[in-house]
Amino acid sequence: MAKETGENPLTALSEAMVAAVASAGAATLTVDARRRFPASGIAFAADLVLTADHVVEREEDIAVGLPSGDQVAASLAGRDPGSDLALLRLEKTVAAPAKPATGEARVGQLVLALGRPTSKGIQASLGVVSAIGGPIRTGRGGLLERYLRTDAILYPGFSGGPLVDTSGLVVGLNTSGLARGTALSIPASLAWQVAQALAEHGHIKRGYLGVRSQPVELSAAQQRTLGREQAGGLLLVGVEEGSPAEGGGLLVGDIIVAIDGQPVSDPDELVASLTGERIGQPTPIQVIRAGQVVTQPVRIGERRS
Amino acid sequence: MTASMILSAWFTDSLDEVVRRVQRSLAVVQDGRRGGGAGVVWRPGGYIVTNYHVVAHIRPQRVVLGERSLPVRLVAQEPAFDLALLQADDPNLPVALVADTHDLRVGQIVLAVGHPWGQRGAVSMGIISSLGEAVTIRRPPGWRGNGWRRSLSAGQTESVPIIRTDAALAPGNSGGPLVNAVGGVIGINTLIVGGDQGVAIPSQVVNAFVDQRLPRPVRESFV
Numbered sequence: 001m002a003k004e005t006g007e008n009p010l011t012a013l014s015e016a017m018v019a020a021v022a023s024a025g026a027a028t029l030t031v032d033a034r035r036r037f038p039a040s041g042i043a044f045a046a047d048l049v050l051t052a053d054h055v056v057e058r059e060e061d062i063a064v065g066l067p068s069g070d071q072v073a074a075s076l077a078g079r080d081p082g083s084d085l086a087l088l089r090l091e092k093t094v095a096a097p098a099k100p101a102t103g104e105a106r107v108g109q110l111v112l113a114l115g116r117p118t119s120k121g122i123q124a125s126l127g128v129v130s131a132i133g134g135p136i137r138t139g140r141g142g143l144l145e146r147y148l149r150t151d152a153i154l155y156p157g158f159s160g161g162p163l164v165d166t167s168g169l170v171v172g173l174n175t176s177g178l179a180r181g182t183a184l185s186i187p188a189s190l191a192w193q194v195a196q197a198l199a200e201h202g203h204i205k206r207g208y209l210g211v212r213s214q215p216v217e218l219s220a221a222q223q224r225t226l227g228r229e230q231a232g233g234l235l236l237v238g239v240e241e242g243s244p245a246e247g248g249g250l251l252v253g254d255i256i257v258a259i260d261g262q263p264v265s266d267p268d269e270l271v272a273s274l275t276g277e278r279i280g281q282p283t284p285i286q287v288i289r290a291g292q293v294v295t296q297p298v299r300i301g302e303r304r305s
Numbered sequence: 306m307t308a309s310m311i312l313s314a315w316f317t318d319s320l321d322e323v324v325r326r327v328q329r330s331l332a333v334v335q336d337g338r339r340g341g342g343a344g345v346v347w348r349p350g351g352y353i354v355t356n357y358h359v360v361a362h363i364r365p366q367r368v369v370l371g372e373r374s375l376p377v378r379l380v381a382q383e384p385a386f387d388l389a390l391l392q393a394d395d396p397n398l399p400v401a402l403v404a405d406t407h408d409l410r411v412g413q414i415v416l417a418v419g420h421p422w423g424q425r426g427a428v429s430m431g432i433i434s435s436l437g438e439a440v441t442i443r444r445p446p447g448w449r450g451n452g453w454r455r456s457l458s459a460g461q462t463e464s465v466p467i468i469r470t471d472a473a474l475a476p477g478n479s480g481g482p483l484v485n486a487v488g489g490v491i492g493i494n495t496l497i498v499g500g501d502q503g504v505a506i507p508s509q510v511v512n513a514f515v516d517q518r519l520p521r522p523v524r525e526s527f528v
Contacts, residue, residue: 014414021412
């Protein structure tokens with residue numbers, strides 16, 4: 001039988017990984033809410049489980065598996081398909097909440113991906129944070145401000161489970177449902193914000209303007225008129241009837257160049273600027289119209305999904 | 306040198322030491338064609354453990370340890386657990402450090418050592434991804450084939466504990482050791498699932514197989 005041949009950094013690292021899996025694994029649960037095999041989820045509070053929206057195919061008859069092997073019935077507390085996050089409410093308070101990491105993830109940082117797709121114990125894989133990117137369009141009508149990529153293997157059923165650091169603190173939520181099947185992780189800070197909002201409102205409030213636009217270059221003359229260097233703006237090619245944009249006096253042919261003082265030159269920036277807090281607020285929108293710079297106050301509406 | 310540079314140098318030295326320790330007891334089991342698989346010197350007396358599937362369709366004549374090529378004979382095989390026991394013609398081969406595998410934990414650092422794609426003594430690192438069981442079929446004597454594959458032919462199903470790892474495995478790792486952070490062998494690498502998950506048979510299963518099949522020392526009895 002092998003004897004421990006004294007402390008070496010490899011055994012120390014090994015022990016640290018085991019401890020991280022044990023501590024984060026206690027908050028990694030099974031989410032059984034789809035026809036295929038179950039996926040994973042993260043205990044957000046004693047009775048709330050955060051998971052990937054795409055693994056929640058049914059809103060009733062959801063079962064959550066605990067590390068003990070017991071199953072608890074759960075219902076959908078809220079979902080945000082745009083960021084591929086869903087929050088489940090357990091019928092009783094049972095889960096030990098996961099702890100999010102406080103700092104931001106760094107490229108090269110050692111991480112573990114955890115999942116519990118079966119009742120037969122925790123599963124894990126080791127890797128590093130390979131890249132940090134964003135914002136990206138999620139392909140589900142949303143915009144993800146930041147995302148993480150890892151080379152840790154995400155095994156089947158790992159969607160909804162945590163990416164954790166070597167102390168077992170959650171740095172992200174893993175999902176293969178955001179970017180056409182390629183796996184990425186939603187940073188914990190973003191995931192926790194969304195979870196908080198879902199716990200309070202059941203959905204994520206997003207601002208609504210009611211325009212169709214396309215990015216265009218600004219000519220040197222237009223930039224002179226604007227009084228600043230800005231390479232592009234958003235040409236309005238459609239304004240919906242009865243929309244906040246129409247109510248605020250925006251016209252087809254206007255080029256949006258700034259929202260509330262923040263320059264805007266592509267559609268993603270426009271979407272990102274229409275945050276939930278702006279709903280109902282008159283927001284100054286700067287446009288170039290017939291060679292003149294005009295600022296129209298527009299009362300932002302709420303997007304219905 | 307900064308503290309982190311000292312740590313990473315120490316880390317590398319430790320890895321190097323562990324790998325060297327493992328490679329001393331690592332054999333190439335040649336099948337005469339593609340380079341075959343790996344094997345581990347498990348017990349004194351030249352006893353080498355490998356996978357059954359490495360030797361299933363050949364009768365290995367020789368193994369290579371370091372620079373030496375040695376004649377070898379097949380002592381025992383167990384298709385159900387995909388294990389085979391060979392004996393090399395040298396009783397003094399360096400025996401691997403075999404770890405106790407009753408208290409394995411998910412997250413433990415592991416190294417797989419073998420000959421992936423024929424690259425001798427190559428090392429890959431990962432962790433224990435999960436601990437589970439696999440269903441295997443114990444075949445009647447004389448049955449030839451792979452013990453893992455389900456088929457309608459006769460046999461008794463049986464479950465065997467397995468170690469799953471994210472350490473990269475490839476053909477040529479079969480029969481080679483999966484070791485822990487001190488170089489203790491925790492299992493024999495056996496299978497690749499879904500392209501990215503390795504499966505190893507834990508040392509406790511290998512020990513039971515070897516104990517059962519090794520010739521027992523003759524005991525004198527009182528009459």
